[in-house]
Amino acid sequence: MAEFLAGLGKNTILMSTITAWFTAQILKTITSFLRKGSFTAERLVGAGGMPSSHTALVVSLAVGIALREGLDSDLFALAVVLAGIVMYDAAGVRRAAGKQAKVLNKLVREMRVEHKVKDTRLKELLGHTPIEVLGGAVHGTLIAYLFYIFYR
Structure with missing residues (x-):
């Protein structure tokens, strides 16, 4: 088991993707705090x-x-396609679902006054704006490049 974990730790591409995800989550928490004050x-x-x-994560992988x-490798082609799907989903499908949730939540709030609808709150923050996706792409690129420079 120790060899397995040591092998994973030596995989710089895997470590850069995990680091990109983790640090982006920390940055997301900080930007949310700065925007909302809590x-x-x-x-x-x-x-x-x-x-x-x-x-x-997916841009760091690619x-x-x-x-x-x-750039001419089959693995790079696969990673780019995967990144494209994830980025489209983040800015397109999940963002649209979040907008729909916001409208539904508003309807429930308005109908609650008449006591005809049980209060069910849907999660509204599902997707990303194009700027948030771009921010993730820049962050993932930077983390992958730093790992390449320092750990190759």
Whole structure:
């Protein structure tokens, strides 16, 4: 088991992707605190917010593979396609679902006055704005590059 864990620790691409995700979650928590003025622990693991940690993770993976294997490698092509799907989902599908949740929550609040609807709150912060996705992409690129420089 120790050899297995040591092997994982030596995988700089894996370590850069985990680091990109983790540090993006920390940055997301900090930006949320600066915007709202209060600490929200859910931001440490939740979706949505600046920067996109999902984007940081997949972009770090793609950049790490590009730096190690080259832009013409099959692994890089796979990582770019995966990154594109995740980024589209973050800024498109999940963002639209979050907007729908906001409208539904407003309807429930308005109908609650008439006592006709049970109060069910939907999660509204699901996706990302294009700027949040871009922030995640820049963050993931930076982390992958730093790992490449210092750990190759």
